Amino acid sequence: MLEPSGERSPSARIGTSVAVTVRERDIECTVAERSELASGVVSLVVRDASGHGLPAWTPGAHVDLLLTPTLARQYSLCGDPADTGSWRIAVLREPASRGGSSFVHDQLHPGATVHVRGPRNHFPLVNSRHYLFIAGGIGITPLLPMVAAAAREGADWQLLYGGRTRRSMAFVEELQAYGDAVRIWPQDEKGLLDLAAALGEPRDDLLVYCCGPEALLGAVEGACQSWPAQSLHVERFAPKPQPEAAEAEMATFEVVLQRSGLTLAVAPDESILEVCEDAGVSVLCSCEEGICGTCRTDVLEGTPDHRDSVLSGSERAAGDVMMVCVSRSLTPRLVLDL
Amino acid sequence: MSASAASDRRYPRDCWYVAATSDEVGPHLISRRVLDDELALYRRQDGSVVALQDRCPHRGYPLSQGRLADDRVVCGYHGWEFDGSGACVRVPSQAHVPFGACVASFPVREEPPFVWVWTGATARAGRRSPPEVSWLRNDRYPRWRGSIEIDANFMLLHDNILDLTHLPFVYPEIAPLPLAETPPPLEVEVTESSVSYHRTFPASCLAKWQSSATGIPPDAICEQDESGQFVSPALWVGGWSFRPPGVDAASALRLFMAYAFTPQGPSRTRVVWHGARDFATADDAAGHILERLFSDVFRRRKALLEAVERHWRAGPTWREANVTADAAALRARKIVAAMCDEEQGM
Numbered sequence: 001m002l003e004p005s006g007e008r009s010p011s012a013r014i015g016t017s018v019a020v021t022v023r024e025r026d027i028e029c030t031v032a033e034r035s036e037l038a039s040g041v042v043s044l045v046v047r048d049a050s051g052h053g054l055p056a057w058t059p060g061a062h063v064d065l066l067l068t069p070t071l072a073r074q075y076s077l078c079g080d081p082a083d084t085g086s087w088r089i090a091v092l093r094e095p096a097s098r099g100g101s102s103f104v105h106d107q108l109h110p111g112a113t114v115h116v117r118g119p120r121n122h123f124p125l126v127n128s129r130h131y132l133f134i135a136g137g138i139g140i141t142p143l144l145p146m147v148a149a150a151a152r153e154g155a156d157w158q159l160l161y162g163g164r165t166r167r168s169m170a171f172v173e174e175l176q177a178y179g180d181a182v183r184i185w186p187q188d189e190k191g192l193l194d195l196a197a198a199l200g201e202p203r204d205d206l207l208v209y210c211c212g213p214e215a216l217l218g219a220v221e222g223a224c225q226s227w228p229a230q231s232l233h234v235e236r237f238a239p240k241p242q243p244e245a246a247e248a249e250m251a252t253f254e255v256v257l258q259r260s261g262l263t264l265a266v267a268p269d270e271s272i273l274e275v276c277e278d279a280g281v282s283v284l285c286s287c288e289e290g291i292c293g294t295c296r297t298d299v300l301e302g303t304p305d306h307r308d309s310v311l312s313g314s315e316r317a318a319g320d321v322m323m324v325c326v327s328r329s330l331t332p333r334l335v336l337d338l
Numbered sequence: 339m340s341a342s343a344a345s346d347r348r349y350p351r352d353c354w355y356v357a358a359t360s361d362e363v364g365p366h367l368i369s370r371r372v373l374d375d376e377l378a379l380y381r382r383q384d385g386s387v388v389a390l391q392d393r394c395p396h397r398g399y400p401l402s403q404g405r406l407a408d409d410r411v412v413c414g415y416h417g418w419e420f421d422g423s424g425a426c427v428r429v430p431s432q433a434h435v436p437f438g439a440c441v442a443s444f445p446v447r448e449e450p451p452f453v454w455v456w457t458g459a460t461a462r463a464g465r466r467s468p469p470e471v472s473w474l475r476n477d478r479y480p481r482w483r484g485s486i487e488i489d490a491n492f493m494l495l496h497d498n499i500l501d502l503t504h505l506p507f508v509y510p511e512i513a514p515l516p517l518a519e520t521p522p523p524l525e526v527e528v529t530e531s532s533v534s535y536h537r538t539f540p541a542s543c544l545a546k547w548q549s550s551a552t553g554i555p556p557d558a559i560c561e562q563d564e565s566g567q568f569v570s571p572a573l574w575v576g577g578w579s580f581r582p583p584g585v586d587a588a589s590a591l592r593l594f595m596a597y598a599f600t601p602q603g604p605s606r607t608r609v610v611w612h613g614a615r616d617f618a619t620a621d622d623a624a625g626h627i628l629e630r631l632f633s634d635v636f637r638r639r640k641a642l643l644e645a646v647e648r649h650w651r652a653g654p655t656w657r658e659a660n661v662t663a664d665a666a667a668l669r670a671r672k673i674v675a676a677m678c679d680e681e682q683g684m
Contacts, residue, residue: 128683261661
């Protein structure tokens, strides 16, 4: 894997400076196994088609499945990080699917080829002695390897796992091996998750990890408002609902790409990402809707107008990084490390 | 974001670092510094390697100054004995071992030629694996190797090696000729934990060392490929290939390099390099040329980076100016910073 390779595609050159293209590694994978885990949930195990190992990952990471040339979707890795030969994902068929989950359910059978980018982790398991994991439905996927790591490393942890019905909840059997640390909470049997009881009083020695539907994330964010700033870690599957735009927002603004030595104007109907790409500056990106975190860019000057669902409250306040696919500017000029 | 590479003096602890090479570790004690820890290393009779904190818990004498007796370390001061797990198993002056008398034992994984140690909490050693480099296991390729200690932060080494546009200015006589004119486009491919890059040089004559080592005539017009990878904070690997006229990519002459960077504190780094070639495998002269070249380049790299380090430490920090050629190095810095943040719960 770590050997100099032979032929590669040539890339464009800009002027006489060193032209650089930056992209994420794209791996051709083969679906090795597929199984129905719960009602509407399939799990897939994919392997690198070339037989080389797969990149390392840590609990909380996701990959992009490039389903068609125009359809990329993010799925959390839910297998064992020590397995460098294969990756496991689990996909819920969304009734209102924009094409991703139905493609996976309908097209990805054993033997199928799928291109994968990543893994990336915007939901890393930060070191702590105490964890509370809260999963809603298919949001269990990134938490599975976290639970395994916490258990293996001897941390004190609990998992609260809610779902509509027991039948709709994946990995229940696998999780029962952990005994009392796991509470399975089907809504039709037990009602909504009792977040107040699970969270208790704010603590500074407990990290809370939550993944699930927006209603759950919103409720947990609300319940954790009086907790220390770094306590709560959430991962979203869809863009966070945005409040109405503030008045100070700039309709048009200027971006200065420091490394490339370019100054570009961003019109109201353009994203920073589009403007950069039109100018020939290679920016890593994937989802283009502010959830995957691939286009995270350092801000050197100016104040970003954050519209993504990735950055934490303190990262937003610091204002030194932004997602250029959706976020804009509160100042007439932004200087970016591109 | 840090203002410069050297200003962020952190290093990830949840990482495997090269503590020694396999041939350095035998049935005797050696001492090695890794990050902020002094280690005593030795090989047990079953071949496994032990890495213990190099400080007797009694009066702090370095255990590496003691001796081995049947896989146990005997301290050279009062004769306390420790097993490979770091537990004290005998105190000569009394019948009982005091409660809690032990030294830290570091997880070790040997992937010849490197002995890797995990510097994070032992329980987390399973989170990552030491990198695997397939050619390092291949005995058919002749090798060259060396090591050096450089008084500079380890990220200055990564910065240096991830951008070769400095070659024509620092080592003009060895730089590939096209690099001095217009550096060819660089393709950077990233994953969350690694950065790979690749460039193909336009056909040109070779630098003198290149033609001497490969045996390609100095006037032959030859294509060259350069590639490299930031594999982890502890390892860079790279390759160089030469395609003389009429030779396709599959038959190119290839050099392989692996540089292990082990921080020994914020301002000191030990570098161990291994190189291999898949051509002129019976030619000792090619081996001598490469051996000398790499030693010389690392000596000059040391002088260069120590000057940067001294200057950085003497003055205030500044906001660095970066250019597109820094893309790979900047990405590597972000990976390292993110690893440190994650460990610190940020």
